[in-house]
Amino acid sequence: MTAALDARRIASAGSLRGGAIASRAVVGLILARFLGAAEFGVYVLAIAAAGLVALVARAGLDRLALAEIGPRPESARAVAVTLGRPLLLGTVAVVAPLLLAVAVVPLPSGLDRAALALAIAAAAPLNVVLFAAQVLRGGRRPAAALIVGELGPPVARLLAFAALPLSMTAARAAAAFLVGWCALAVVGVVVVTRLGGQDARPGGAAWSPIEPWRRSGSLFVFAVGGQARDLLAGAVGWAAGTPAEVGGLGTAARLEQMSLLPTTATRFVTAPELASRGQALPASTVALAVTTARRALAVQLPLFATVGLLAPQLLGLLGDDFRPAAGFLRVLVVGALVNSVTGSTTQTLLMSDRRDRLAASSLIGVGVLAVVAGALAVPLGVLGVAIGVAAANAVVGPMEWWFVRRDLGARIDVLAPVPAEFGAR
Numbered sequence: 001m002t003a004a005l006d007a008r009r010i011a012s013a014g015s016l017r018g019g020a021i022a023s024r025a026v027v028g029l030i031l032a033r034f035l036g037a038a039e040f041g042v043y044v045l046a047i048a049a050a051g052l053v054a055l056v057a058r059a060g061l062d063r064l065a066l067a068e069i070g071p072r073p074e075s076a077r078a079v080a081v082t083l084g085r086p087l088l089l090g091t092v093a094v095v096a097p098l099l100l101a102v103a104v105v106p107l108p109s110g111l112d113r114a115a116l117a118l119a120i121a122a123a124a125p126l127n128v129v130l131f132a133a134q135v136l137r138g139g140r141r142p143a144a145a146l147i148v149g150e151l152g153p154p155v156a157r158l159l160a161f162a163a164l165p166l167s168m169t170a171a172r173a174a175a176a177f178l179v180g181w182c183a184l185a186v187v188g189v190v191v192v193t194r195l196g197g198q199d200a201r202p203g204g205a206a207w208s209p210i211e212p213w214r215r216s217g218s219l220f221v222f223a224v225g226g227q228a229r230d231l232l233a234g235a236v237g238w239a240a241g242t243p244a245e246v247g248g249l250g251t252a253a254r255l256e257q258m259s260l261l262p263t264t265a266t267r268f269v270t271a272p273e274l275a276s277r278g279q280a281l282p283a284s285t286v287a288l289a290v291t292t293a294r295r296a297l298a299v300q301l302p303l304f305a306t307v308g309l310l311a312p313q314l315l316g317l318l319g320d321d322f323r324p325a326a327g328f329l330r331v332l333v334v335g336a337l338v339n340s341v342t343g344s345t346t347q348t349l350l351m352s353d354r355r356d357r358l359a360a361s362s363l364i365g366v367g368v369l370a371v372v373a374g375a376l377a378v379p380l381g382v383l384g385v386a387i388g389v390a391a392a393n394a395v396v397g398p399m400e401w402w403f404v405r406r407d408l409g410a411r412i413d414v415l416a417p418v419p420a421e422f423g424a425r
Contacts (some may be wrong), residue, residue: 011336022261025254027154029318031173032251037321041247042112042170045234047177050119052227054126057094060222061087062127062134067420076139077195084131091127095120106331111241118174125178125185129153132188139195144357148188222355225362229369229392237385241379248315248325249382253315253389256332262299265339266292281348289412293343297414300340304333328363328386338397343412344409345400357403365396 020029045094061083068079102117133149136142157180164179166172237246257264281289307314349357369392376384406413 023154025258025312027158028254033318037244039170039246041243043173044250046115046119048231048234050123052231056122057091057222058127062131066134066138073140076135080135080192091124095123112170115170115174118178122178124180125181128185129188132192147424150183156183189401221359222362225366228366233389236373236377237382241382245382249328252325252329259303263296266296281408286410287418290416290418293414308333331386331390335393338394341414345404361396361399365392368392368395
């Protein structure tokens with residue numbers, strides 16, 4: 001492996017990944033424009049709840065499928081069957097009682113019961129789609145995986161939102177969320193069933209009923225931690241502010257995601273190159289991680305500056321009721337900047353099989369958000385929640401950086417020295 005990646009591969013894969021992330025953010029901004037801040041706030045909280053429900057029900061089985069299929073792409077169909085059954089069982093076991101609870105349990109004032117129920121129901125097809133995408137990715141079908149799991153959902157959601165004959169409310173957006181995921185679930189199942197390959201899972205012996213969940217434990221904790229932060233931010237914001245302020249915070253988060261596109265796309269492309277099963281990262285891997293992080297940050301800094309300076313104007317494009325969220329956006333950008341400086345720590349730990357480290361840092365992030373947002377929500381309202389989100393992001397990145405430094409013996413942040421033999425490349 002060399003320190004420099006093929007420029008054409010970076011441009012193609014990075015642009016596709018960046019386009020997928022941008023499309024999700026753009027669709028969210030379009031919904032915000034049509035719904036207004038208050039209704040969008042209801043939608044943001046409902047979708048965050050649905051995402052957490054889906055993650056709990058999925059239990060990391062989608063990531064386990066990728067790990068199982070990766071070394072043997074021909075086993076994709078067999079692994080899909082082996083892990084698909086517990087995935088469906090777990091999803092039904094989690095979603096069904098929650099839908100019943102939403103129907104009968106009193107909800108907080110202002111929260112739309114229909115929107116919440118529709119969003120939670122969407123957890124079932126959402127899990128099918130994300131599982132299918134990981135199976136396709138492991139089975140060396142990257143284009144199909146990207147279309148099914150990344151590019152397809154926001155497009156399907158937007159088309160459904162435009163077609164549904166409902167009023168412009170959070171319930172309409174949640175219904176579009178459900179319809180879009182259902183359409184993609186059908187596509188995902190059809191594409192996976194057409195995969196060729198062996199009919200038996202590699203390794204011979206069948207797994208016990210609990211084996212899939214045991215194997216996916218740390219990945220499950222890592223994923224749930226990230227989604228729990230979104231739901232916790234929305235819940236504390238709902239308690240401390242108004243639905244319009246929660247909608248403003250959700251919109252600010254989507255603009256922050258768009259400003260992070262260079263870093264996110266670069267990390268996605270370089271992730272497979274960062275694998276290290278030993279006790280230390282090779283010098284070539286360190287050089288790759290540092291140089292790509294520097295290049296991404298060079299593009300990132302002007303974007304951060306633009307978003308920070310023009311925050312009121314950017315949010316004002318969606319409507320005057322979003323302008324007060326300019327302070328939220330500026331705070332979130334600061335947290336994102338710290339995370340960008342630390343380098344591709346998440347990808348390095350994941351590809352180096354340090355999943356327990358990712359789980360620990362994810363839980364620490366939830367704790368930081370809970371403490372900071374809980375302490376500042378009363379005096380500062382939703383701005384205190386935004387500070388809590390930024391603080392969590394600013395802590396998780398350095399924590400993962402420390403794990404990489406301790407476990408793999410290397411620095412991969414933008415300030416780290418490039419190994420001498422690769423410095424001139």
